[in-house]
Amino acid sequence: MRPPHTTDPAHVAGYRVLGRLGAGGMGVVLLGRSAGGALVAVKLVRAEYADDPEFRVRFRREVAIARRVHSPWAVPVVDADTEAPAPWLATEFVPGPSLGDAVARSGGLPPDSVRVLGARLAEALGAVHTAGLVHRDVKPANVLLASDGPRLIDFGIARALDDTVLTATDVVIGSPGFLSPEQARGGRVGPRSDIFSLGCVLAYAATGRRPFGSGPVEAVLFRTVHDTADTAGIPHTLLTVIAACLAKAPEDRPTADGLRAALTGDANGPWLPGDLLQLIAERSALMLRLPDIEPTRPVTPATDVPPATGVTPEPDTPTPTRRPRRRALLGAAALTLAAGGGAAAWFTGADDTPRGKGAAPDRPVLAIGFQADLSGPGRTLGEAQRDGALLAVEELAARTETPFGYRLVEVDDRGETGPAATAAAGLAADTTVVAVLAATSGKALGSVLTRYDQAGLPVLSVSDGDPTHLNRVFTCLRPNDAYQMRPVVEYLTGRERGSTLVVDDGTPYGWQTTRALGEALRTGKRPMTTATVAADADHGPVARDAVRSAAGAVLYGGGPAGAARMARALTEAGHRGRVLATQAVHDPRFLTEAGPSAEGWLIVSTVLDAAGASSARARTFTAAYRARHGNAAAPLYAAEAYDAVHLLARCAEGLGRPRIGRGDLLPTVRTTTYQGVSKTYAFEPANGTFTGEGLSFYEVASGRFRLLGDRWTLWPA
Incomplete structure (x- = not known):
């Protein structure tokens, strides 16, 4: 991050500008902070590009579509003022380095890291494509690295901006070296163009080299269209799937879902090498030392x-x-x-x-x-x-x-x-x-x-x-899903001495709740393991692993159906430790489907049973x-x-x-x-997020949710 330029605004809407994250021909990306302290990346578009009425129409449409993208590995557009003289949008701020910075610093990534990188970026692209978007600029600079996985940025909006500004002048849209042959020819692009670009990114991540070399733009574009990609140095376990992504014909490339399935496998331990995890931790700490929040x-x-x-x-x-x-x-x-x-x-x-x-x-x-x-x-x-x-x-x-x-x-x-x-x-x-x-x-x-x-x-x-x-018009009258984990972390670190098994059901809700918990436990150096099990899958193997590993507690982040399966599986496996769950399990269906296996579960919820208060x-x-x-x-x-x-x-x-x-x-x-x-x-x-006090705590007893209290200090011993 660099200090703001003298031409940068001090505030963008409700955000105080702290620094400049980057700049391009159409605008700048600023680090902003809300009155409550939340950090965001604010892309501020130059006012001259807003004069075209067609730009406004496309910008509104793309923002509306992008808001529907749900993936833990895609940084979403969370707000945009499409009517401002200088239109802007805000996204979640990720303090980690870009993939390009990481490879320049440390060289190519280990094969397991590339596999995780590819699977999660494929999942992100699947969500983008499902929302009716084509990213069109998948490149190392648009992939940020966090301790729990990569984040794809700048999807959806690039299409609105580029359709107005670049296509009109017959300029190739995308980044040479990471775009598809059809993009290099200036042709029509679709979802599998993104897959080709992702293949280039994975080859670069594995080897530290661009698969079509470098040099003059015209030469790189020519090689992209006519030459075979340079795959030397790609580990043999990844070569087949990356080569499939780099097929010249779009129909010969896998879909995002197919690529994700091909790359998904067992991954033990951290997904990145230790030096990069240390870099992410240092940058996160740096963000906490930024100038204090303006009093409000x-x-x-x-x-x-x-x-x-x-x-x-x-x-x-x-x-x-x-x-x-x-x-x-x-x-x-x-x-x-x-x-x-x-x-x-x-x-x-x-x-x-x-x-x-x-x-x-x-x-x-x-x-x-x-x-x-x-x-x-x-x-x-x-x-x-x-x-x-x-x-x-x-x-x-x-x-x-x-x-x-x-x-x-x-x-x-x-x-x-x-x-x-x-x-x-x-x-x-x-x-x-x-x-x-x-x-x-x-x-x-x-x-x-x-x-x-x-x-x-x-x-x-x-x-x-x-x-x-x-x-800008929505106000949430309950704590968000991540904040529900605060008392759970305090409970696990204060009451439980063994390891914690954190299970999610593979849904956006499950990821949101368990991600925050996992980050907090890792930061506190608490022993933990994680597992993802779809709600309709067999939960028995995970439950038996919890018993074999002597997990002191199990946290389930997901809905009532999966929680009921988890409860029955833990009972059958003989688990005797605590089991905790979140908002979604505070549902009568859980009690009905889990039966006696639900007894003793602890639930943190944003809903109050007024009759028991x-x-x-x-x-x-x-x-x-x-x-x-x-x-x-x-x-x-x-x-x-x-x-x-x-x-x-x-x-x-x-x-x-x-x-x-x-x-x-x-x-x-x-x-x-x-x-x-x-x-x-x-x-x-x-932004209308809830900052008050509003968590209630329940224990399942005699087939019902028994209210324990409205403060986490009332968790039972």
Whole structure:
């Protein structure tokens, strides 16, 4: 990293610029830090390239597609301001060296390292291709090395930029020496062009040499089209598969999935040589020594709005006036975005009346959209949140002293992308709707965030923790999946003396949760082993290995179906140590499918079982829910949705204005601290990530989840 140039901005949106990571013909890449301390790489495009309207269209399309790429080995685009005079985008910052820097420093990599490199980059390209993209610039400089694997960068967006700027002047798109023959000829490219480029990268990683040599660009392009690649020095165990990637005809090359399968194999120990792992550790430490974060204070509402009916503040839980800084677990992904305004859709609501007795008919009505899966596979989750939200709306509407009435606008998207698009279009067009509570599937939510972004409509979710869903209008009302590992690390390092077996189910969620844990345990030099087992696969071999190796504890990161298989397999193998699991296992299906084998499992969750909690707020909420629903217990997520509506009311009424716009609520939500029934809600102002306190802990006992408490110090001994 180099210091910023005098021409570089001091800030890009909500990010303080700390240095310059690189530069090119179309812009610069800057190291930025959010107000809360998260590091990002910010690509700032030169303003002159934004004058072409076609560029804007392509840029918007590519950003929307790139946000759907899900791979642990691809650094995603997490935000972009496509409308700024100088468009920009932010990605996760990876402190490790590029593959090019590593090979220049240490020479070719060992065969096992090349195999892991190829398999994981193939997986990343598979995700890129599935999202409808072609990378077109796979090269060593676009591969960053982290302690747990490589990261592919600059996918998707390069296509938007290059289509406008380079194609118009008949310049070959890509990097000579690492592009395919069809690219060298200026022809049409597809997914297998990326496979050829990856083959060049793997040959370079194995030998330290470019397979088509160096020299004048014209000579390199000629050799790429007509000559056989130089494969001398490639280990024989890798030669066949790399040579297949370098076939001249695209149809003769493997697919990304085929290449991944060919390279996947057993890998023991670290994936990189010790000197490169040391370099990564040194660069990570350097990032922690960067200039301190600029002090910030949350904007507290001007009006002290009373809490929900009958709920009084507890003396032992004061609402904080200053949000404490928090360091993320070392190695956990820090996906950050810029906060933005949004179209101000002013509402007066003169003709609307709120639900609930006692509501004054002449108050303007604050409409809250509720997009949910109410008839599909996520119906139980959607209905639970609807019931909690409606209870909050009715309580708020019954308060005659407040300036607004409230109503909930419900739309059912069945958890599918098509109905989700229709639902989002309707809510975005309804100018009385000033915020949306999303209780739908992750796939459906991800498909409509761009639409809500364009409308400037704030979106809140209490159940979706996918970090790739972050954008300028989305606020996550729960701790992210990586942060759930903080108390687990403290438990394992403080209570367990043996090794830990960390198992994930091969899904993005499983990787997200277990990656942070693995990084923290490795940093603390705690003994651990890892395994990946698909949810529908045989878990017996992994369970038996855990018993043979005398693993003191097992951490399962994955969904309820795989967790149930793991539980039964551990019981059959005779495991007697602790077993821990995360958010996704806090699901009644786990109890049903695992049966007695679930007993004793410890679960960390972002959801509070209000009926089992002892706080005054939880007791009051539970009583109100039972009164409304015929003595039925509040289901999981009802309390969180109830909190979300009250949070919006606190923000709206705290503004002290007779009318509220969408653009008013977004920054207010992100700078407000609110003590709810289930959590203390606080957020990173720049990107809407959750920074409050909100983890609950459970032990499976007698076939049910027994609430242990809301602090990790309450883990059982």
